[in-house]
Amino acid sequence: MGRMWGGLLLLGRLGEPALLCRKVLGAGGARACSSAAARNGLEGPARRRSYWHYVRRLVKGPPSPPYSHVCQVGDPVLRTVAAPVEPAQLAGPELQRLVQQLVRVMRRRRCVGLSAPQLGVPLQVLALEFPEALFRACSPRLRELRQMESFPLRVVVNPSLRVLDSRLVTFPEGCESVAGFLACVPRFQAVQLSGLDLRGEPVTWQASGWTARIIQHEMDHLQGCLFIDKMDSTTFTNVHWMEVND
Structure with a gap:
């Protein structure tokens, strides 16, 4: 590794x-x-x-990246600008291992996106998935309000982002690297994600609503940016605050 x-x-x-x-x-x-x-x-x-x-x-010995846990805010890797994956690395077993670990941890944590820096590897690799089971777990009203749509697993290498609709939409957002907290974050309504798949073939994905939010959140990780950098600080919330008062 x-x-x-x-x-x-x-x-x-x-x-x-x-x-x-x-x-x-x-x-x-x-x-x-x-x-x-x-x-x-x-x-x-x-x-x-x-x-x-x-x-x-x-x-x-200490664990080595890619970790089986998600790095938490304070780990310097989360503030590092991720480096592009070299063409020669695309077919290598180590990149395959990284992707397998990303998908494994993402599904175990039941989250909808994960970046390589969150597992301790500062490379431009994203895994995104909103499976039908998680989609159905949200109420119909919530799905409609937040413009949610399920989508299958997508792994994108060396991604780039283009804004298609610059209207800002604000909703609560959380992150596995800032575990236990939520805040309202403004995001663009629609974006286009471009990059490479694991075969090195170009891929393009146009998305709006909640899917666009997921993409923007994960793209921020590759720039060393967390949702707390863009949040409305007055909405920053510990999800367990009510339990403390019980």
């Missing part, structure tokens, strides 16, 4: 604020950033592991 992604994993695996800043700012800037992070508590409390967790990591 490391051979294929090479230096691309470097930013995705940086675990300390000082290391990230050293990459971007140099040693002097890294020291300043590290001090600021410590003052502001960005590093959080010391992480504790059980004895068996410690032994397991000692024997197996």
Whole structure:
């Protein structure tokens, strides 16, 4: 895995604020950033592991991308601009493994889209799917209001986006990388997604409504952007807030 992604994993695996800043700012800037992070508590409390967790990591080593979990906000890989997949990589087993993991995690989490950076790999690869079962789980009123339509699995490599209808539509939105939170986010009404399939063949997809929202959300991930960067901050909500009050 490391051979294929090479230096691309470097930013995705940086675990300390000082290391990230050293990459971007140099040693002097890294020291300043590290001090600021410590003052502001960005590093959080010391992480504790059980004895068996410690032994397991000692024997197996730390997990490596593509992860079987979704990276959470704070992981530098989510703020990295993803690199394009090289033509020679398209038919390679490592890209196939990445795609299989994307689809596996997306379906296990019952979400409708996932990007490679969310599994720790800063490459331009998206998996999107709105299966009929999830579609039917939404009420008819919700489907109509949010202009929902189911669609089969689509995997797009090196995607690009073109806006077809610039009207902004605002609805609540969440993200597996900001788990447990929702906020209202404005998105364009209709877009066109272009890129390559896994055979290297060009693909184009025109979408509107909820499907266009899903596409725009996942495309943002490839630019190091999260929905919290575009949200109406007054609507930012912990989905468990009512449980706390019970």
